Amino acid sequence: MSQEKKNTQTKSQLHPRSKHRERYNFELLIKRVPQLKTFVSSNRYGDLSINFFNPNAVKVLNKALLLLHYNLEYWDIPNQYLCPPIPGRADYIHYIADLLDETSKKSEIIGLDIGTGANCIYPVIGHQSYGWQFIGSDIDETAVDSAKHIVSQNSVLKGKIEIRLQENKANKLKGILHPNEQITFVMCNPPFHASAEDAKKASMRKLKNLKGKKPKKATLNFSGQHNELWCKGGEARFIKDFIFESRHYGKQCQWFTTLVSKSSNLNGIYADLKRVKAKEVKTVEMGQGQKISRIVAWCFE
16 A cells, blocks of 8 residues: 555646656556566665666656657657656646647647757657647757657657758757748757766766765766757857847747756846847746756747
8 A cells, every 4th residue: 555655646846737747657668668677676665666877778768658648659769869858848848838828829839849859859748748730940960860750650740740950050940930930939948058078067966966976977867969968158148049039030939938947047038038128028937856947938929
C-alpha cells in the first residue's frame, strides 16, 4: 500500500494539465518501449528509476514517454543532440495554451518554434496535446533533417508540422516566416550559455551539486550541440535580438514568447520591450523541481 502511494505522488510544481505530474509508470513505459528495461532499476528508496547521468538511458526514457503519452509511432535523434526533459517542455506548451485561452479567439492555432532541434519536442507535444499546427525552425541541417524524419514517420504529425532551415544564423524570424504568413504565436528556448567554456563549467557545477563530489569531466546527460547550449552573448543577447526583430512581425503574429532561465536578465528584457513599444507584456513563472524558470510574452496589436 505504501509503495502504491509513493508511485501516485504528484509533482505539484508542474502545470495542472501535465501528463507528467505523477511518478513515471515504468511498467507501462517498458511495455511501450521494451529497450527501457535495460536501464531501469530500484533506487535507494526502493522506487524504479533510471540513471539520469546516462545519456542513453535519458534518450530511451524520452522515447518511451513520447510514444506512451503522445501516441507517437517513432521518435529518435542523432547521438550528441539535445535530448530535453519532457515534463518541462510540456509545461511551456500548457502555459501558452492558457495565454491563448485568455486572449485568442482563433480556432486554428499555428505556432512557430525557433530552434526546434533534432528532437522536435515542442511541435510534437503542442500538436498532440491541443491539435495546433507548427512550423519548426533550426540553423543546424542535421537537426532539421532529424525533425523532418520524426514528422514523416508519424502519421499523426504529417501535414501538421513543417520544418524549415534558417540559413542566416543572425535571424530568428526573417527567412522563416513568409511575407503575409499569419501565425498565432512564436516560442523559443534560447541557448543558455555565452560560450562553450561557460557551458562546461555549468555542467561541472550541476554534477557536483547532484553527486556531492567534484566530477573529473563534464558529461551532459541531456547531450546537446554547441548551438543548442550556447551562443555569443548567451541568453540575454539571443532574447534581445529576438525582441528587436519581432517588432517587424507584429501584424503577422499575435504573441511572441521566450523562456528566460536567468532572472537577472528580466530587467534588460523589459527595457528592450519598452523600447520596441510592445503593447502588452506578460510574465509566467514556471517551477520544475529545484529550478525556477519563466516565460515572457509580448504582443504589438
